[in-house]
Amino acid sequence: MRFEHFYDVFQKDIQYEALLKPILKYLHPNETLLDAGCGTGYILELLLKKNYQAIGLDVSPFMLSLAYDKLQPLGFTHHLFEHDLKKPIGMQFNQIICLLDVIHYFKGCKKLFLNLYRALKPNGRLIIDLYKEPFDSFESGKVSSLAYTWKVSKQPNGIIHQIDVQNDLDKYHYHLKQYVYPMDYYVGLLQEIGFSIQEFKGFDDRKKYFVCTK
Template identity: 30%
Template sequence: MAYEAFSYYYDILMQDVPYHKWISKTKQYLPQGSTILDVGCGTGTISILLAKEGYHVTGIDLSEEMLSLAYEKTLTEGLGIHYVQQDMSRLEGFSDFDGAVIYVDSLNYLKNDREVFQTFRHLYESIKEGGILIFDVHSLFKVTEIFQDYLFADTNPDLTYIWHVCEGKYPYSIEHELTFFKREGDRYERFEETHYQRTFAIEEYVQWLEDIGFKILEISADFLDEAPTEESERIIVVAQK
C-alpha cells in the first residue's frame, strides 16, 4: 500500500512509539554486525536505529514515498542503508541474510493468508540456514475489542488529525480512516486516506511458518517476554530457519 500524503506525517503520528523495544528484541536473537532485512521499513526509523547499533541493514517497503523519506533521514544521519522498493509478498533478489524483521504490525497490511504465506516463504529463501525471522502482529483481541470504533484525535501547530478505526470487510480486519488538517498560513488543507489491516490467529501463523520449514523459538506478547493471554494486544513471534 502506498502511503501517499500520509507518509509525510507518519513520524509525527508515531513519535510516541517505543521503537527501542523492537531494537532490544532484535539484539536478543541477532548479534551486532548481522545482516538484516527490515521488511516494511516505512520511513526508516527502525532501520536507522539498527544501523546505529552496528547492524548491516537493507530496508524494504512498498511505498516509494516512505522510502524517499527513509533515504533522506539516513543521509542526514550519515549512515549506509540500502533501501529497495518491493512488495513483501513478492520479495526477490535477496539471499544469505542473517535475519529478517517485520516490525510495527507491517505484516498486518497484507490482504489475505496467501500473501502472508508467500512473505514467509520468500523470507525463508532470503536468510541463511540458522537465520532468524522476527515479526509482530495485532492480536485477535486488539482487532475485535480495542480497535472497534476506536477514535483518536490530536493537534499540533502544523497538523491536526482524526484517526477512526472500524471493522473491515474480512474476518479480523480493520479500516483506518485518517483525516488530516494541514496548516497553510491562516487556513487548513484537508486530506483523507484509508488504510486496511488484517490479522490471523497465532496458530495459523505458526502453522504457515512450520509448513515452510521454520522452527518457532518464541511466541510472546506486548514485549513482556511472557506467553500471550486472552487480552494481549501485540503478538511477537521469533522463528529460525
C-alpha cells in the same frame, strides 16, 4: 499531503528504543540484517546508529524517500531498496525483522512467509509482530502542526482505519485496510513452511511477537 508524510510525522513519537529492547537480544550486530517493510526508516535508522549491518526494503518509493532523508546525514542511503515482498527477495540474510504491522497489509501470507524463509540463511531468524485479534479504537490529538482523529473499526478478518487530518489550511482523509486473521492461521503457515517458532513478550500488548528460526 500524502499519507506517507502524515505517517512519518505520527510515527516519530514511538519509543523505538523501548520497542527494540526485547528484540535486540535475538539480533547480532555483526550479522547481516534485513528490515523488511522499513517504511520511513525509523527502526532502520536506529539499528544503523547501533552499528548493525542492516538494509531496508519497502514497496513504496515515497516511504523510501522519507527514509532517505533520515539516512543521508549518516551516510547510509545505499542501505535502501525498493522491493515488493510478494516477490522473491533474491538475497540472503542471517536475520530479518518485519515489524510495525507490515504483515497485516497482506491479504494472505503464504507467499510472503515463503519469500522471507528463502531470504534467510540456514539457522537464520525472522522476527515478526502480529495483532492478537481485530480491534476497535479511537484517538485524537495533535502532532507537529497537524490535528487528527484516528478511528479503527473491526471488520471480518481485518480492521479499517479512518484518519482525518487538518493543518492551518487544509483537511485530509485517509482510508486504510489491514488484514487480521486468527493466530492459528499465521502460526500454521510459518510451521508448514519450515520455521520453528518462539513467542516472546514485546512492546505492544495488542500484539504477539515471534522469533521464527529457519
